[in-house]
Amino acid sequence: MAESVSTETAEAPFITTRWTGAVEAIRSRAYWLTIFFLSLLVVAGTAAGVHAKLIGSLEAYGATREIPWGILISTYVFFVVTSTGLCLVSSIGHVFGVKDFMPIAKRSVFLAVATIVAGFYVIFFEIENPFRMAIYNVISPNLTSNIWWMGTLYGAYMVFMAVEFFLLVKGNYRLATIIGFIGVVSGVAAHSNLGAVFGMLDGREFWYGPFMPIYFITSAMMSGAGAIMLFTWLAYKINGEQMEPETKRALEVTTKVGILLISVILFFTAWKFIIGFAGGEAKIMALEALLTGPYAFNFWVLEIGVGMVIPLVLYIQSKGKNLSLMALASAMMIFGIFFMRYDLVIVGQVVPLQYELDVNEYQGLLSYTPSWHEIAVVLGGIALVGLVFMLGEKAFGGHRHEAHEGGEH
Amino acid sequence: MNTSSRIPDQPEPDKNGVIPEMERRQFLKLGLAITGIFAGGTLLSAASVVDKVFASRQEFADQYPYKPHYSMVIRQDNCIDCERCIEACRATNHVPEYGYRTRILEQVHPESAGRRIEFIPVLCNQCNNPACVRACPTKATYKNQQNGIVMVDKEKCIGCKTCMSACPNNGRYYNEETKSVDKCNFCFDTRLSKGETLTACAEACPAKVRIFGDLSDPQSEVYQRVHNIEKAVWVQRPETGVKPNIFYTKG
Numbered sequence: 001m002a003e004s005v006s007t008e009t010a011e012a013p014f015i016t017t018r019w020t021g022a023v024e025a026i027r028s029r030a031y032w033l034t035i036f037f038l039s040l041l042v043v044a045g046t047a048a049g050v051h052a053k054l055i056g057s058l059e060a061y062g063a064t065r066e067i068p069w070g071i072l073i074s075t076y077v078f079f080v081v082t083s084t085g086l087c088l089v090s091s092i093g094h095v096f097g098v099k100d101f102m103p104i105a106k107r108s109v110f111l112a113v114a115t116i117v118a119g120f121y122v123i124f125f126e127i128e129n130p131f132r133m134a135i136y137n138v139i140s141p142n143l144t145s146n147i148w149w150m151g152t153l154y155g156a157y158m159v160f161m162a163v164e165f166f167l168l169v170k171g172n173y174r175l176a177t178i179i180g181f182i183g184v185v186s187g188v189a190a191h192s193n194l195g196a197v198f199g200m201l202d203g204r205e206f207w208y209g210p211f212m213p214i215y216f217i218t219s220a221m222m223s224g225a226g227a228i229m230l231f232t233w234l235a236y237k238i239n240g241e242q243m244e245p246e247t248k249r250a251l252e253v254t255t256k257v258g259i260l261l262i263s264v265i266l267f268f269t270a271w272k273f274i275i276g277f278a279g280g281e282a283k284i285m286a287l288e289a290l291l292t293g294p295y296a297f298n299f300w301v302l303e304i305g306v307g308m309v310i311p312l313v314l315y316i317q318s319k320g321k322n323l324s325l326m327a328l329a330s331a332m333m334i335f336g337i338f339f340m341r342y343d344l345v346i347v348g349q350v351v352p353l354q355y356e357l358d359v360n361e362y363q364g365l366l367s368y369t370p371s372w373h374e375i376a377v378v379l380g381g382i383a384l385v386g387l388v389f390m391l392g393e394k395a396f397g398g399h400r401h402e403a404h405e406g407g408e409h
Numbered sequence: 410m411n412t413s414s415r416i417p418d419q420p421e422p423d424k425n426g427v428i429p430e431m432e433r434r435q436f437l438k439l440g441l442a443i444t445g446i447f448a449g450g451t452l453l454s455a456a457s458v459v460d461k462v463f464a465s466r467q468e469f470a471d472q473y474p475y476k477p478h479y480s481m482v483i484r485q486d487n488c489i490d491c492e493r494c495i496e497a498c499r500a501t502n503h504v505p506e507y508g509y510r511t512r513i514l515e516q517v518h519p520e521s522a523g524r525r526i527e528f529i530p531v532l533c534n535q536c537n538n539p540a541c542v543r544a545c546p547t548k549a550t551y552k553n554q555q556n557g558i559v560m561v562d563k564e565k566c567i568g569c570k571t572c573m574s575a576c577p578n579n580g581r582y583y584n585e586e587t588k589s590v591d592k593c594n595f596c597f598d599t600r601l602s603k604g605e606t607l608t609a610c611a612e613a614c615p616a617k618v619r620i621f622g623d624l625s626d627p628q629s630e631v632y633q634r635v636h637n638i639e640k641a642v643w644v645q646r647p648e649t650g651v652k653p654n655i656f657y658t659k660g
């Protein structure tokens with residue numbers, strides 16, 4: 001979508017002022033066209049979501065009794081994982097004072113807010129009675145429920161991150177650091193609860209186990225690294241500016257973080273299978289659905305290929321300096337991660353609960369296909385992130401890093 | 410565990426579901442009483458199930474002090490799939506056609522010498538350690554402290570469907586009409602609270618498959634059957650640790 005913006009660049013030194021003016025005009029046209037297009041998607045997604053609420057999820061959504069969680073849940077997971085990752089990456093600079101990460105910190109915080117908002121946008125249409133949620137989450141909390149903790153902590157996290165961003169814009173770095181730290185803590189706590197939402201369901205063998213919360217945190221960092229690289233690159237294209245050496249340096253370091261985390265997740269994935277094959281029949285069936293079954297394309301091509309192996313190779317090749325290559329790798333990785341979340345959520349439910357009863361009704365794998373309503377809401381959520389990002393770049397002048405930021409610590 | 414993966418040394422019950430005495434003793438000696446795989450569910454014990462599932466009787470009473478402690482024993486081999494229970498349930502509890510609170514599953518035994526097909530009634534297990542209750546963010550799903558029935562407070566249900574993901578027995582569905590998750594509640598609101606002693610399904614069953622009663626009362630039929638040392642009794646998916654109150658037996 002936003003790619004169209006980057007067709008023209010102002011980098012060539014021989015361009016005359018007149019040409020620059022023309023290029024600027026085209027850039028501005030492309031910018032507003034993209035804004036318009038993204039807005040349309042958000043409107044369409046919202047309309048689909050509202051329509052779904054009116055006609056009921058039974059008719060509007062693809063989720064069923066047996067597979068109650070569909071693409072809206074996995075997209076929610078995708079957004080909140082990315083947000084947590086961005087928050088963690090940004091905190092390396094802002095909260096923990098690692099200078100290399102400073103130049104990308106502000107944008108990371110902003111994007112963390114944008115993605116968590118998109119997460120809430122999608123979940124609003126997934127939850128059947130979101131207004132009841134606002135009431136009973138407060139007056140009737142169940143403290144043993146991971147999903148309660150997750151929702152509540154993410155709510156707090158969203159507020160802290162928004163406040164942190166506001167303070168950064170206002171130049172109150174000392175307080176921003178404190179709020180940022182609280183934001184990181186609530187984000188990580190929320191995130192491990194998200195992992196536990198899945199990991200503590202002992203009836204669903206594919207998810208069950210202590211491994212989930214750790215996996216979620218690691219893969220959040222991976223998503224965050226990818227997102228910040230892609231969006232920083234895009235931002236400079238949008239603003240038509242040369243990247244400063246400090247920002248380049250920050251992305252170089254982020255590339256290294258990305259390489260490390262992809263490798264860790266690849267190992268995690270391998271071990272998940274090795275351990276899983278020592279498990280019960282239902283678990284093995286789910287793993288086979290990924291390896292050789294109906295989810296094999298998603299798994300091998302999208303998750304492993306597009307999401308991890310190719311980005312890993314490209315990151316290494318880029319040496320952290322070839323920005324276009326890094327952006328391409330990051331875009332691929334984010335695309336792959338979207339399906340990684342999808343597979344995690346769906347494949348966890350495709351083996352019938354009563355499979356081992358060996359009854360006619362539950363012989364093979366169950367299937368789930370997202371409905372158009374669901375897809376529209378997902379696209380609406382993605383467009384929302386794009387929209388907020390683009391508007392943010394203009395409104396906050398490219399989230400410029402000021403030299404004195406580091407001195408405040 | 411499906412039936413094809415039976416442990417070779419495991420005794421087979423005769424047509425009444427009774428395991429011959431000699432074999433039973435040997436079986437118990439093998440220490441497979443808990444892990445044995447049996448007739449489509451997991452065999453808990455060929456002897457007293459309650460002692461195995463819930464430790465000793467006193468401990469059981471201390472841990473689950475429900476009075477009455479509602480429970481159901483399903484005489485699986487007696488089910489003829491007439492589905493009158495399902496109809497009665499629909500009518501009594503206003504269950505829409507896209508959902509169900511109870512259902513009959515079909516299990517085929519091609520290798521069987523006698524009847525080749527067996528029908529398995531399933532419903533919410535009213536678990537003592539319910540995964541759905543732990544997972545529900547707003548306490549919309551809760552375990553009634555008097556009678557142990559797992560209930561849903563429609564007003565509090567936000568429709569996040571976590572309980573549906575958490576339940577290992579597929580006991581729940583989302584009801585569009587009531588805007589809440591719905592499940593079997595042993596007809597508490599529609600019958601028991603109005604003085605009836607049986608659930609709609611138990612009353613409708615012509616083959617007396619569904620025996621409903623109070624597990625805390627040693628005189629009740631559910632108690633007697635669950636503690637019958639001659640018959641195998643089992644529950645669905647015991648490995649998930651939810652501790653069901655729906656028991657299965659034969660004969």
Ligand code: SF4
Nearest residue numbers: 533534536541576580
């Ligand atoms: S069977 Fe499922 S719905 Fe019923 S109490 Fe147990 S966990 Fe809850």
Ligand code: SF4
Nearest residue numbers: 545566567569570572
């Ligand atoms: S769907 Fe309703 S009953 Fe189930 S966990 Fe969510 S709020 Fe609780």
